[in-house]
Structure formats: C-alpha cells, structure tokens
Amino acid sequence: MPLTTALLSPDDPGLARAAAILSDGGLVAFPTETVYGLGADARNDHAVARIFDAKDRPRFNPLIVHVASIEIARRYVDWPVEADILARAFWPGPLTLVLPLKPGGGLSPLVTADLPTLAIRVPAHPVAQRLLTCFGGPVAAPSANPSGRISPTTAAHVQAGLSGRIEAIVDGGACDVGVESTIIGLSDGPTLLRPGGLPMEAVEAALHRPVTRHSQDDPLTAPGQMLSHYAPGASVRLNATDKRPGEMLLGFGPVECDLNLSASGDLTEAAANLFRHLHALDERGAGTIAVSAIPETGLGRAINDRLRRAAAPRP
Ligand code: TXA
Numbered sequence: 001m002p003l004t005t006a007l008l009s010p011d012d013p014g015l016a017r018a019a020a021i022l023s024d025g026g027l028v029a030f031p032t033e034t035v036y037g038l039g040a041d042a043r044n045d046h047a048v049a050r051i052f053d054a055k056d057r058p059r060f061n062p063l064i065v066h067v068a069s070i071e072i073a074r075r076y077v078d079w080p081v082e083a084d085i086l087a088r089a090f091w092p093g094p095l096t097l098v099l100p101l102k103p104g105g106g107l108s109p110l111v112t113a114d115l116p117t118l119a120i121r122v123p124a125h126p127v128a129q130r131l132l133t134c135f136g137g138p139v140a141a142p143s144a145n146p147s148g149r150i151s152p153t154t155a156a157h158v159q160a161g162l163s164g165r166i167e168a169i170v171d172g173g174a175c176d177v178g179v180e181s182t183i184i185g186l187s188d189g190p191t192l193l194r195p196g197g198l199p200m201e202a203v204e205a206a207l208h209r210p211v212t213r214h215s216q217d218d219p220l221t222a223p224g225q226m227l228s229h230y231a232p233g234a235s236v237r238l239n240a241t242d243k244r245p246g247e248m249l250l251g252f253g254p255v256e257c258d259l260n261l262s263a264s265g266d267l268t269e270a271a272a273n274l275f276r277h278l279h280a281l282d283e284r285g286a287g288t289i290a291v292s293a294i295p296e297t298g299l300g301r302a303i304n305d306r307l308r309r310a311a312a313p314r315p
C-alpha cells in the first residue's frame with residue numbers, strides 16, 4: 001500500500017510533526033544546504049531499514065548521520081586533532097567526516113553497514129538545524145532520491161522520486177550549494193572520499209597539508225561511489241563543444257545552449273544549478289544531454305565527479 005506523503009511547512013507546527021514522525025520510526029525528507037536528505041532515527045533499526053527500501057539502496061552502502069553540533073558528534077566517533085580543526089573551520093556546513101565509530105553509541109549497525117567507521121556531519125541549513133534540535137537525536141540521511149538517480153535540490157524533486165514511499169517532506173525551498181557534501185576520511189591521514197560542496201583546497205588550507213585523493217578503483221573507501229550514479233533518464237555526453245541532432249546542450253560560460261549552468265562561468269552558481277538543470281532537461285524529454293567542459297578546480301571537481309558518473313555506462 002503506498003503511503004500518503006505529507007508536504008510540511010518549515011514552521012514550528014510542521015517541524016514538530018516531522019520530529020514526531022521521526023520518533024515513531026517514519027521517514028522524513030528535509031532540506032540541507034547541499035541537497036535534500038531522507039531522514040530516519042539513526043538508533044532505530046526498523047526506521048533505518050526503511051530508508052534502504054524506499055530508495056532501493058543496496059544495504060552495503062552506509063549512511064551519513066546528521067547531528068546538531070560538534071559536541072553531539074563526539075558522542076559517536078573518536079575525535080583526532082584533524083577532526084577538531086576541520087569541524088571548527090567548516091561545521092555547520094557541507095563537510096562530512098568519516099571517523100572511527102565509538103562503541104556503545106546506540107546507532108543501528110545498518111547505518112554503517114557494519115564498517116568500523118561512521119560518516120557524520122552538522123548541516124548548516126536552518127531548517128535542518130531546527131529539525132535536529134526539535135527531534136533531539138541523530139538522523140541518518142542519504143540524499144532523498146531513488147538509488148542511482150540525481151539528487152534532489154527541491155521538495156518537488158523529492159516528490160517526483162519518492163512520493164508514496166515516505167511519510168513526509170519538509171519544504172524548505174531550493175538548496176543553496178546544490179551538490180552533496182565533501183567527504184573526508186581521517187583514518188590514514190586525510191583522504192578525499194568524495195569531492196563535494198566544500199572545495200578540497202579549503203580543506204588543505206585548514207589542515208596545512210595535502211589531502212590524498214581516493215582512487216576511483218578502490219570500492220572500500222567510499223562504498224557508495226559506484227561509477228554509474230547520479231544518472232538522469234537521458235544519456236550524458238561530456239566536454240561538448242557543439243550540439244548534435246537529438247541532443248540538448250547544458251552549457252557553461254558564454255555559449256548558446258538549452259540551459260546554462262552559469263553564463264558567467266561561476267562554479268558556485270554552476271553547482272547550485274547542476275541537479276536542477278539535469279532534472280529540467282530530463283523533463284523536457286532530452287534523449288542525450290551534452291554538457292560543456294567544466295574546469296577541474298574548486299567546486300568544479302564535485303561537478304565533474306557527478307557528471308562523469310552520470311555519463312558512465314549504466315548497469
Ligand atoms: O550532502 C550530503 O552529504 C547529503 C545530505 C543529505 O547530507 N547526503 C548524501 O548521502 O549525499 P548519500 O548517502 O547520498 O551519500 C553518502 C556517501 C555514500 O557514497 C556512502 O557510501 C558514503 O557516503 N559513506 C557513508 N558512510 C561511510 C563510511 N563509513 N566510510 C566511507 N564512506 C561512507
């Protein structure tokens with residue numbers, strides 16, 4: 001039986017209702033500054049299991065836990081000095097830290113897929129912050145899209161992908177950053193597990209040392225980083241300099257195109273538009289989305305990472 005998915009306002013009554021649904025083991029999608037997350041009580045096995053079912057997500061792919069503050073995060077993970085430097089510099093914000101899981105924290109083992117580490121972050125979006133405070137516990141939340149599809153940056157994207165499978169969506173408008181958080185592992189020296197909304201140059205500057213890039217061929221470091229991921233319905237052609245028959249062109253910079261990530265060549269604006277424009281071109285019925293080249297610096301790394309996955313052969 002499909003559920004009725006309530007659309008909640010980000011005001012006190014809406015957030016109280018969302019928190020009550022989480023407490024009852026239900027699923028609530030909510031805005032973060034990166035993308036919308038699909039939240040469940042991270043201590044409740046049944047609720048966490050429902051996230052995997054709603055998204056059709058493989059169980060070996062662990063989830064990020066969202067908490068309201070550094071102090072709360074430290075209950076769940078060991079806290080090396082690099083974690084403290086990065087958390088103080090960038091939390092709340094688009095950074096996830098992967099750290100050794102502390103035993104006895106009470107999280108469902110499904111959250112970590114039985115890994116000895118936990119991915120954790122403090123989101124900056126005021127609606128996410130208020131929901132976490134109102135709920136008063138850790139919230140496990142992957143991006144609120146069916147597994148393998150483009151991440152949602154509006155409540156309407158969440159509705160299109162998950163309506164009937166989750167109890168509620170808190171509508172907080174469009175996400176500012178537009179790509180998922182940067183994931184840094186700190187087990188063997190700082191390692192970039194996923195480029196994202198915080199440029200790795202900023203991480204390196206805060207740590208005063210280089211960050212190792214994780215190799216795409218190492219499935220163990222970031223289990224969810226499968227090559228074909230973030231896929232729109234259309235196929236995707238990268239580094240396009242022209243538009244071929246049957247294609248729609250997603251431009252960057254001063255080019256003639258169907259939609260432009262940023263006509264002025266601004267990478268922050270391009271990241272914020274990336275998933276929204278891919279969703280929109282899909283809705284217009286593009287067979288193939290051709291995309292202009294994007295520079296591989298700052299947020300361009302996260303944009304190119306998502307585009308390479310969108311263009312990869314599908315299973
Ligand atoms: O911005 C974001 O990070 C969003 C918002 C909702 O917070 N969340 C998000 O979650 O992108 P998800 O599940 O779509 O991506 C989380 C990634 C996956 O690739 C997963 O494999 C990886 O984090 N991950 C989770 N726990 C991990 C761990 N212990 N070690 C390594 N990678 C981990």
Ligand code: MG
Nearest residue numbers: 142143144151
């Ligand atoms: Mg995701």
